[in-house]
Amino acid sequence: MRRPKPIVVRRAPGRPTEARVQLANGVRRAALGRGGIKALKREGDGGTPIGCLPVRLVLYRADRVRRPRSALPLRAIRIGDGWxxxxxxxxxxRPIRRPYRHSTETMMREDALYDVVLVLGHNDRPRVRRRGSAIFVHLARPGYTPTEGCIAFSFGDLLAVVAQLRAGSGFLVMP
Known part of the structure; x- marks a missing residue:
């Protein structure tokens, strides 16, 4: 079986925190990290890392959205899920259960940003301290304001991404 073509993410001209993403059904707008695209990602720098980032898992809020259609593994986000x-x-x-004694990202957020989340394979195999964590694809804020390093789409575009994914799919983030 052939590996699917990666979803290409390129910085929008003149906009370091915004991207143009080539999907099967056209080019879509996405928000990037407040630090722009980074060749050397560090924890807390707000950068979106350059490279080919495989999609590991699709998460969703079953209390807010329907189960997305995807060929990839899906799991509902539960109360207490964190990263x-x-x-x-x-x-x-790594994913953890909250409350937790160290700093974590809450997966069941009050806002809608994590109603659908793609967990990307960045700094996970192997993990290197301070090289960045929790690089997700999630929902964009109004106006596509910058993320903390993730890639963010509108709800409709994110569902189109999820529907397009196959085993071995990933995002190719380019400068």
Missing amino acids: CDDPVDRNYN
Whole structure:
């Protein structure tokens, strides 16, 4: 079986925190990290890392959205789900259950940003302290304001991305 073509993410001309993303059904707008696209990602720098980032998992809020159609593994986000972003913790850049003694990202947010989330394979195999954690594809804020390093789409575009994914799919982030 052939590996699917990556979804190409390129910085929008003159807009370091915005991207143009080539999907099967056309080019879409996306928000990038407040630090722009970074060749050397560091924890907390707000950068979106350059490279080919495989999609590991699709998460969704079953209490807010229908289960997305996807060929990839799907899991509903539960109360207490979190992601460790503390570089000194042994569970750095891994999912955890909250409450947790170290710094974490809450997956069941009050806003809608994580109603649908793609977990990207960045700094996970192997994990290197301070090289960045929790690089997701999620929903964009109004006006496509910058993220903390993730890639963010409108709801409709994110569902189109999820429907397009196949085993081995990934995002190719280019400068």
